[in-house]
Amino acid sequence: MYLRNLQNKTLCLLVLIVFTNCSKKNDDLSIPENSVFEPKTELISLTEKESNLTLAWKPVIIDGFINYKVYRLDSHTDAFDNPNLIVNLGELVYQTDNNLNTEYVDNEVPYNSFINYAVVTEYFNEVNTMTSVTSINYLSYENEDLFFSLTSLEKLADGSFKLVWEQDFNNAFENYTIYTLNNGSATSSSDIVNIGEVLHIQNIQENTSIIDNTQYTDEVVSYAVSKKINGKIILSKNFLSIENPRNLSFLPSQTLKNPNDENEIIIINKEGGIVFYNVNTLNSQNVEIDGKIFYCSIGKFNGIEDLYVPSENGKVYVIDLNTYEIKEIIDLNTDYNIISAIAIDNHILFLEKHFQNSATIGGTFVYDRVNNNVLNRNGSYTMNLNSKLIFAKENYFFFVVWNGLEYQNTSATRRLNINGNEVSIDLSFNDSRIDSRLFALSSDQSYFVSTEFGYQSTINYPNVTEFTTGSYSNSPIYGDVKITENDNIYFTVPTSSRIDVFLKNGFNSPIVQYATIGEPLFIEIFENHLISINQIENSYFIETIPKQ
Known part of the structure; x- marks a missing residue:
C-alpha cells in the first residue's frame, strides 16, 4: 500500500516537471525574434494608411518592465539631434503595460509638415527604482502636401x-x-x-x-x-x-574716396586692414598689411595716384587704387611708427614717432623717392601721436594736431622747401582753429573746416597762414566733415544720430538734416546719396542715404 502511494506521488511529480518544462519552452517560443533584452527599444516602422499612421517598435524583454509611452511632436522639420527632443517637446499620445504590444495606430494625425514619434520604456532597475529610457531613434512622417523648403x-x-x-x-x-x-x-x-x-x-x-x-x-x-x-x-x-555686406567687423579709423572709381570708398582698419568698398554693388576688396595703420593719404608720383599707408617699423605701403595690390613698401630706415605720410612731387613728407604712445620722440622728415634716402633726419625732435599731414597743393600742406585744445598758436598751413639735401618748412605764428580729429579741405583748396565746433578758415598760401571766418556750431558736437564741389558742408552729429548740411558761410542753421540709423562716425558724399558709417553699440555698418 505504501509502495503504491509512493509510485503515484512519483508519477505526479514527473508529470508536473514535464508540464513545467513544456510551459517554459512555449514561453521561449512566444518571444518575438526582433526583441531586445535591454530597456531601450528601437522604432522599426512608421506607415500611413487612410489618413492614419501606424508606429511599430521592437519589444523589450526585461525583468521589471512597467510600460511603454509613445510621444508625438508635429513640426515644420524632422531635423532633430536625438529622440529626447521629441519626448521633451512633444505630447504623450499612448501608453501600454504589455511589453509585447509594440504597435500604435494614430488616428488623430496633426496637420503639419512632419509628425515625429519616439517611445519611452519605464521599468524598475536592479535597486527597484522606477527608471525611464528613450528609444535609440525616432521616426518621422513627411506630409508631402505641406512641407516646403x-x-x-x-x-x-x-x-x-x-x-x-x-x-x-x-x-x-x-x-x-x-x-x-x-x-x-x-x-x-x-x-x-x-x-x-x-x-x-x-x-x-x-x-x-x-x-x-x-x-x-x-x-x-x-x-x-x-x-x-x-x-x-x-x-x-x-x-x-x-x-550682410553693409556690416563692418571693426571700428573704422578713416575713410577716403577712391579717385579712380567714382563709386568706391576706402575704409581703414587701424589694426592692419584696408577695405575698398563699392557703394552701389556693396562688393568689397580687402588688403591686409603686416602692422598697424595710421593716417593714410592719396598722393601722386610720376603722374599716378596711389594710396599711401603709413605703418609700424618705419614702413609706408603704396597701394594701387585699381588693382588693390601692394605695389611698393617704402622702408624709412627706422623702428619708429610712421603716423602720417603725403606725396609731394618726388618726395614723401612723413611724421615719425616713437612706438611707445607715452613717448613724444619723433619728427617731420622728407624721403627722396628718386635717391631712396631720408634727407633731414638729424638732431632731436618731438612728435604728438595725433598729428597728421594733409596735402594742399604744389609744395603746400597742412600740419594738424590734437592737443586737447580747439586751436594752436602756429599756422596749420605750411610750405615745404627742398634744395638738394636741404629741407626747410615755412609757417607763421598766429592762432589757428585746428584739430586733427576733424578736418576737411575745400575742392579749390581755398578754405578748410576743422574742430568739433566746425570752424571755417580762409587760407593765405603766400603768407602760410589762415584766418577763421566763423563756426557752424556753438558747442563741440561734430564728428566728421566733408565739403562738396559746390561748397555744401556736411557734418556728422554722433550724439544726435544725424547729419547736418550747411551752405558755405551759412553759419546760423543747416539747410538740410538727415537722420541716421545709429551714431554716424564717417561720411562720404556722392551725387545722389550719402554714405554714412554708423555705430550701434559695438556694431558698425554702412548706410546709404538718398539726397534730398
Missing part, C-alpha cells in the same frame, strides 16, 4: 538679397509670410518666425521669391517663410542666412 538666397548686383522657396499647390492656400532676423542667433525657422520681423505677406501662390533691399545692421541676415493653408500656419523646413 527655401531653395536659394543670393546677393544681387545692386546689393539687394533675393530669396526663393518651393511653391505650394494646395487648394486651400491663403498666403506666404516672409520673415527676417538680423542678429545671427537663428537656429531654426521657428526662431526667425518667433523673434524676427515680418518682411512681406504674399497672397499669390505662384509668386515664390522676394527681393529685399533693406539696410540691415548686423553681420548675418536670416530668412524663413511660413504659409497659411486652411487657417493652419506651416513653417518652411529650413532657413537660410547670408552675410
